Amino acid sequence: MIKLYDKGVYLVNGTDIVEDGPEAEAVLKRELGGAPSKEEAARNTIAYGILEEHNTSGNMEKLKIKFDKLTSHDITFVGIIQTARASGLEKFPIPYVLTNCHNSLCAVGGTINEDDHMFGLTCAKKYGGVYVPPHQAVIHQFAREMLAGGGRMILGSDSHTRYGALGTMAMGEGGPELVKQLLSKTYDINMPEVIGIYLTGAPVPGVGPQDVALAIIGEVFGNGYVKNKVMEFVGPGVSNLSADFRIGVDVMTTETTCLSSIWRTDEKIQEFYDIHGRSEDYKELNPGAAAYYDGMVYVDLSRIRPMIAMPFHPSNTYTIEELNANLLDILDDVEKKAAVSLDGAVDYKLKDKVRNGRLYVDQGIIAGCAGGGFENICAAADILKGHSIGSDEFTLSVYPASTPIYVELAKNGRLTDLMQTGAIVKTAFCGPCFGAGDTPANNAFSIRHSTRNFPNREGSKLQNGQISSVALMDARSIAATAANKGYLTPATEVDVTYSNPKYFFDKEIYANRVFDSHGVADPDVEIKFGPNIKDWPAMCALTDNLILKVVSEIHDPVTTTDELIPSGETSSYRSNPIGLAQFTLSRKDPAYVGRAKEVQAAETAREEGKDPAEAFSELKPVIDTIHTLYPEADASNTGIGSTIFAVKPGDGSAREQAASCQKVLGGWANIANEYATKRYRSNLINWGMLPFVIEKGELPFKNGDYLFVPDVRRAVEEKATEIKAYVAGDTMKEFTLQMGELTDDERTIILKGCLINYYKG
CATH class of the missing domain: 3.20.19.10 (Aconitase, domain 4)
Known part of the structure; x- marks a missing residue:
């Protein structure tokens, strides 16, 4: 299913893998008529070309990167702008998009969440940015729809800033790195290693992007195979995946601890840009005839099966089939690991979720930048159509990643199909991914197509003796489980015909509501400061x-x-x-x-x-x-x-x-x-x-x-x-x-x- 190479490899003509070693030169000469040096071939990766175009140092070993665009959400942009203001900010030098998808419910702490939003709107006006109001889109979906472009680089203050499937190298960093860009400084790193992710074959029906992503994470997280490196997706299998499928895999690369990601692009990505009215932003990207990678992950998509990442990490992976076959043993192992992770603060149990030999789940969530895509939700609707989620403990919530997706689901009837089953469809919101929405009951077990399942990511509080937990799954298997009223079921076991409806993007939805300064700053605008918005305290220099x-x-x-x-x-x-x-x-x-x-x-x-x-x-x-x-x-x-x-x-x-x-x-x-x-x-x-x-x-x-x-x-x-x-x-x-x-x-x-x-x- 997945193989990790223990040395560097050459990728020849985008299809043939040649391991580095004494025989590599002969193979390269035979296939290409000449053998480039390892250094020359390393410059033939897609990643190298994009980094070179954005490097200002003149030295490709010591990079000083200037990004094309920046993006933040409402629990990061206040601190970033406050830091930049204290450091001399006069205007945003490049497009900076402020989305509001984390504290968008405005439900906790009095007025302070909406105060942050008004701060963001007035700063977008004053410094020349873009402001996306609450419920319009989660940060990364808006970036996909409106910001990404072939060969570009985007820096975001959310760790899942990943738009590689669309040909954009994107990185998620802490706020100070965005401050540097706002002050026309650079992002300074050593040239990262590039790891090829070679895809071959095609997924079987019922396998979705989260399954592929979790399979890869399970293989590379623990050994640090891609840590702080660039993952470059290549191989013939890429063409067997839709744009939405690639996006769903790509966003989860963050959980491998890689630095960034990039994919080769083709007509399916070109179609994505066409649909979104941005045809000019497409760029075909492919590695050179002989590209050298510092490592290679070989993935046979046809052998991937529905996956589950058990608490409390995305790398704690099993196939759902394996879990169901070894249920009590695996649940016991998860409980033992949890006792270490939770420091014994609560009595955490999963084995009591077994009913008549099957694992019962209390909640399903399909949400955010990973799960809330159009194809994921349509596939879930196909599986659930004609079923009921039942009237017991199990609940199902679906969060489309943007209002344009929500509107299209309403137009094509999938919204109706979902809600008739007992599912609830909500607006674009990141809360279920970081512990601020759909918090389950104490001791409940939630399955989610979202990005993380760390402790408390579902909203429980160990310090108050409250514990629930999350397992990560693909929307398709979550829907199959919902159709079985909460009993864990892989989507490959259901009989369904996937309708694969075409997506139509309505650009007027954003035109009618999103504030876009078009890069024009208005220094006369007065920033609105709520009472919870405070300056950074004074900090002294390092002493002797x-x-x-x-x-x-x-x-x-x-x-x-x-x-x-x-x-x-x-x-x-x-x-x-x-x-x-x-x-x-x-x-x-x-x-x-x-x-x-x-x-x-x-x-x-x-x-x-x-x-x-x-x-x-x-x-x-x-x-x-x-x-x-x-x-x-x-x-x-x-x-x-x-x-x-x-x-x-x-x-x-x-x-x-x-x-x-x-x-x-x-x-x-x-x-x-x-x-x-x-x-x-x-x-x-x-x-x-x-x-x-x-x-x-x-x-x-x-x-x-x-x-x-x-x-x-x-x-x-x-x-x-x-x-x-x-x-x-x-x-x-x-x-x-x-x-x-x-x-x-x-x-x-x-x-x-x-x-x-x-x-x-």
């Missing part, structure tokens, strides 16, 4: 030395950004840095905020010229120990802050608040064995936090210990990759921290204390 207290220690194999700063109801506070910070690690380590604030009180006293040890008496013996080796370290040159240790933090969302909330509470650093994603590490750097790495093994410190990092400022200035540190207890115990490669700009940002300070000069 650091005293760090370890205030949280996390040993889970992976820590998600949801666990660092929760999603769901906390989204209403994304515009209030101090208010949001009170939720930091609340679902993983509720004592974190109190511990961090104690240490922060000492730093506040130091910055005010007072004795930090008087503000926090626990410091006095620590300082005394430090003085045994470093008597010159004092309040004038030694900052005091907190740090956390996590094995592999930062999987999942691009949200900058996972880092900024720690900074707001006095965090100076993270210490990790590795960082799950580039975007989380970048967020730490952009908020002036040191991204320390420590070798795997027994830690030299524990939660509650104090660490002393001498000459840390000089180490950053002198581009040191290893930094000496001490555990300051009864004695000074030395150990080593690593920092990895940093660009000159990243070092300056850390030295200045944060990106805002960097731009202030």
Whole structure:
């Protein structure tokens, strides 16, 4: 079904895979009449060509990328624009689209959600942007319909910014990276490796894009095969997939931890642009006659079967057939893994969902940028037509990804077919994907065609003893399960004729409601600030030395950004840095905020010229120990802050608040064995936090210990990759921290204390 190559490969004429090795040159000569060097062939990938066109450095090893367009939603754009305003923003230099699809219900926190929306509208007018009102479209569907274009690059502040199927290299990053683009700066990365995703064959009826995506994620997440690399989809199987199918696979590439994605394009993608009235934006993209890839994932589409990603990660995958055949064993394994992931906070059970030997599901959701596409919903309607979802616990909600899709479903009758079964069809909304919509009952089990199934992504609260969980599935198998009134069923087991209706896009829907400045800024517009919209607090520059207290220690194999700063109801506070910070690690380590604030009180006293040890008496013996080796370290040159240790933090969302909330509470650093994603590490750097790495093994410190990092400022200035540190207890115990490669700009940002300070000069 799926094979990973253990070395680089050449793709010849778009169809033939030739493994790198002694025989490769002979094969290339025979097929092409000549053998390009590996370096020449690497320049023949689609990804290389697009990156080269957008690179401003003149050096393809050290990229400085300028994007064509930017996009954000309503739990990220306020913080981004506030940061950019504090850094000198005068107008948006490139098209910037502000969508409202996360806090669009305006149901929590009084007026604060709609206040954010009015902030966004007035900023679009003042700085020359585009504003998409609530319920019109989820961020990524609007981008597909209106922004993507062949050969373009788009940067978004949502991690699922992926439009590779349409020929656009798109990346999801934390807000500060968008701020850099708004200030006409660049996105700086080393040239990424490119991994070919070779598709062959065609999916059997009942297999959808989520099935293909989950099959790939299950093979490449755990081993990091595509981590921080570009996934390039090639091979003859691409042509056997519709545009909607490709889009559904593409959006899930985020869950592999890859950097970006790109696909070869053909007449089906050209038709997509034609349907949307943007024929001029199509561009045919194919790799060169001989393209070198740093690795290859071979996928036989014909052998993919309906998949399910069990709680609590998209990589925890099984075929539905395998799950049903080994039900109790697999459920028992999921429960054991959950006990680790949930720290035993609740008594989590799944085996009690088994009824008469079958797994009963409490809820189905088809939603958002992954599930809410036209073809997914039409296929689900075909399966459900003439059935009933029943009157027991099971419920089904469907969220079309945009109003144009919703209208077409109404016109072609699929909306009626769905609602007659007992399903509820709602407006475009991302809530079910991040824990702010359709929260199930306690102990309920939800199957969703959405992007993630981390803990709390369905809205439950461990700290209140509430737990439900999500498994990811394709819309087709969700519909098959609904037709069986909640008993888990793969779509390949149902007898259905798929109607595959043609899609018609009505551009007037957006023309009548979306505000588009067409790039014209109006500096006379007054920005509307609601009472919850707050400026970032002042942050000081990096001091010569650091005293760090370890205030949280996390040993889970992976820590998600949801666990660092929760999603769901906390989204209403994304515009209030101090208010949001009170939720930091609340679902993983509720004592974190109190511990961090104690240490922060000492730093506040130091910055005010007072004795930090008087503000926090626990410091006095620590300082005394430090003085045994470093008597010159004092309040004038030694900052005091907190740090956390996590094995592999930062999987999942691009949200900058996972880092900024720690900074707001006095965090100076993270210490990790590795960082799950580039975007989380970048967020730490952009908020002036040191991204320390420590070798795997027994830690030299524990939660509650104090660490002393001498000459840390000089180490950053002198581009040191290893930094000496001490555990300051009864004695000074030395150990080593690593920092990895940093660009000159990243070092300056850390030295200045944060990106805002960097731009202030």
